[in-house]
Amino acid sequence: MTNIKQTGTQDWPPIPEELQSICLDSDDDQYSRFQSNYFQVGHPALIFVAKTEAHVSEVIMYVAQLQRLAKDAVPFSIKSGGHGLTKQSINQNGVILDLSQMNRVTVLDAEKGIFETQCGAVWGDVAAKIGQSGLILSSGDFGDTGVGGLATAGGIGLLVRKQGLTIDRIISATVITGDGNRHVVSEEHEPDLFWALRGGSSQIGVVTNFVFQADAVPQTAQGVSVPIMYQKISYDLKDLWQFLRHWQQWLANCDYDLSSLLMITKQEGGNPLAATATNVWIGESTDKMKTLLRASKNLEQVVEYEWQQMSYADLVKAPHLDNKGDQDAYVKNVLVDQLDAEIVLKLAKLIALDSVMGLEVRAIDGAINMRAINFNAWAHRQAKFFIAVWCDPTMSDDLNQQFKALHLENLGVYGAYSSDISQAETKRVWPSETGRRLHQIAKQYDPNQIFNQSRRI
Ligand SMILES: Cc1cc2nc3c(=O)[nH]c(=O)nc-3n(C[C@H](O)[C@H](O)[C@H](O)COP(=O)(O)OP(=O)(O)OC[C@H]3O[C@@H](n4cnc5c(N)ncnc54)[C@H](O)[C@@H]3O)c2cc1C
Incomplete structure (x- = not known):
């Protein structure tokens, strides 16, 4: 970041002096470190690697000027961790504001x-x-x-x-x-x-x-700080609906100290589907917890089973892998207030598609449902289950088409977990009153739509 940068491309205004030290173009050695997110490789004209709030402010003002003056629309992406499933944190020929160095x-x-x-x-x-x-x-x-x-x-x-x-x-x-x-x-x-x-x-x-x-x-008597009980359990599924019914019955007996997520995948030979549950209990292990976790073995035929007490920080430890843009996937999701046989039948059809890699089902009942409906700009307080489908990105049309059957009964969509950036999907993320209020506020604070690489109501 040492050479003086004149402009990103020909008709762009000169880069202000305050931003010279944080600006990269494709001639810089450091460019490749910041050009991609987890899913895709970007080829922006400029990357600004902000270190301070003043930098962020300067970049926004520069981009505002740029968008006014440039002949063609200039995409402006905001990138923090680069794991956004909308994949809009990188772009082609525009500007990326990279925030990864502001990490205190x-x-x-x-x-x-x-x-x-x-x-x-x-x-x-x-x-x-x-x-x-x-x-x-x-x-x-x-x-x-x-x-x-x-x-x-x-x-x-x-x-x-x-x-x-x-x-x-x-x-x-x-x-x-x-x-x-x-x-x-x-x-x-x-x-x-x-x-x-x-x-x-x-x-x-x-x-x-x-x-x-x-x-x-x-911490525990043995000195484990922020203890959790982590249980991972794999099942061979004879019948998806029966399994999900048993899982829901089991969860109904567990209080909210326990959270559970399922990853359902296809398998070769034998039964067509397998499921892996990740169950996490906050706090020191108790007899009640042990009884509940043992009961999870009765949901279906168990293939693998492990549980251990550990620190939460160890469970979610960051591997700090570079974003190389090589993990592309396409994800859709729905938030539902019940998981009944009819929905599960539709899920079974989805997972059978060649394009689909796996299905994620998370129980999200509990604290989410206890907040007021308009507590913040999350519009789906009634949701009790989150269901996401991961698919081959080259076959996303297939998934979008098949997903229509699910949208009929869902409550909405979690925006940051959907790669569908259509307006129809955006309305499902922020429906009705949430959407109207958000639209008014966005109009007030970003009237010129500078933030154009973002889901926008
Ligand atoms: C492997 C994997 C696992 C995941 N697991 C979970 C999970 O368990 N739970 C969950 O909820 N989600 C999960 N996600 C989804 C992920 O958390 C979201 O997509 C999130 O947006 C990623 O944030 P990021 O900063 O890494 O993304 P980025 O790609 O940097 O940003 C994504 C978008 O967020 C906006 N944005 C980024 N930074 C800012 C900022 N500072 N201010 C304003 N807007 C900003 C921009 O619009 C940007 O396009 C997972 C994603 C992946 C790839």
């Missing part, structure tokens, strides 16, 4: 469970840092997923039944809006903006810092 995590008040994190941190590192103070927060279950994308969209993590969405635990945030202005927002200060950035994604602005309320978990 600080415990502000361990006793009250309050910590702050910059948007470029990854969730595995957040868990490790706050774990040192005995704190835990449900977030992404893969340690390399970024704070910025997840904490502006939702956050369905391994402790979701107990703690709810990650965004439900934000108590204040700093956002730079489309005019380059910095706002520190909370329930008391600019509550509309605070409401919108918790679920509204980047159509409102770039959120640089989040303050969270976590929970404290006492």
